[in-house]
Amino acid sequence: MFPSEILQKVVANIKDTQETEYFCNEVHSLMDQYVEACIECEDLSLLMPLVQHHLKLCLDCQEEFEALLRILQARQKT
Numbered sequence: 551m552f553p554s555e556i557l558q559k560v561v562a563n564i565k566d567t568q569e570t571e572y573f574c575n576e577v578h579s580l581m582d583q584y585v586e587a588c589i590e591c592e593d594l595s596l597l598m599p600l601v602q603h604h605l606k607l608c609l610d611c612q613e614e615f616e617a618l619l620r621i622l623q624a625r626q627k628t
Contacts, residue, residue: 572604577611585618
């Protein structure tokens with residue numbers, strides 16, 4: 551990534567900041583519930599908006615979510 555792209559991403563994240571935010575540890579404690587709701591096609595913006603918002607901004611948590619989702623989806627197929 552070029553420095554200007556990094557700066558643009560930082561500015562976008564600052565603009566996206568909400569009054570109430572979850573930290574990674576809070577998202578980790580809710581991740582299994584979030585993934586299950588995702589698999590069940592629940593409306594995550596209504597059920598867990600703070601988790602959804604955090605995942606939008608945090609690449610580490612987003613990667614963990616995607617990995618857990620893939621694992622659970624693979625288990626459903628077997």
